[in-house]
Amino acid sequence: DTEVTQTPKHLVMGMTNKKSLKCEQHMGHRAMYWYKQKAKKPPELMFVYSYEKLSINESVPSRFSPECPNSSLLNLHLHALQPEDSALYLCASSRGQAIYEQYFGPGTRLTVT
Amino acid sequence: DAKTTQPNSMESNEEEPVHLPCNHSTISGTDYIHWYRQLPSQGPEYVIHGLTSNVNNRMASLAIAEDRKSSTLILHRATLRDAAVYYCILPTNAGKSTFGDGTTLTVKP
Secondary structure (H helix, E strand, O other): OOOEEEEOOEEEEOOOOEEEEEEEEOOOOOEEEEEEEOOOOOOEEEEEEEOOEEEEEOOOOOOEEEEEEEOOEEEEEEEOOOHHHOEEEEEEEEOOOOOOOOEEOOOEEEEEO | OOOOEOOOEEEEEOOOOEEEEEEOOOOOOOOOEEEEEEOOOOOOEEEEEEOOOOEEOOOOEEEEOOOOOEEEEEEOOOOHHHOEEEEEEOOOOOOOOOOOOOEEEEEEO
């Protein structure tokens, strides 16, 4: 199974809502990633988890809160987002946090109204 | 972190080979070269990676210059399904992958 799954596929939320994005992999990978991708732009790294510990935070605003409850799951909690946060949020995993290839999920399309 | 430079766009005819170049003149001796592609409405997909020697897999070949300052992704017979944005990346040892703007490949029937 080389699949990374993400739920939901689409999410529309107001600026005062709290919502969460979920990512799951069953490949035994120990590194997991969140990326943000705006339309017609490349993915931008947000967070990296290695062995369930936050390893890299690319100066992401605190309204985005990542969580890695176990080695297979990665969540992104969203609160008080702005319309400019509307984007495709991609999750990825890899064997380790180094030079290993990353496997990406299909993403969650987020719209903030 | 070392940067990569790719042409914005390239065109190919179906069933012909495609050579996608990437310049990485500031690459360090331990940097691996990774290629991903992103088809429309999908997440990026790993294609191939290498360090010094040329590499082949079922999807593509990677040719790395002797001085490692450039590399070329080779699709041997382009199909319409190969139309995508192709990214050349040098991941750091800390696992940080910085995606540049990539090359948009158009395949004409």
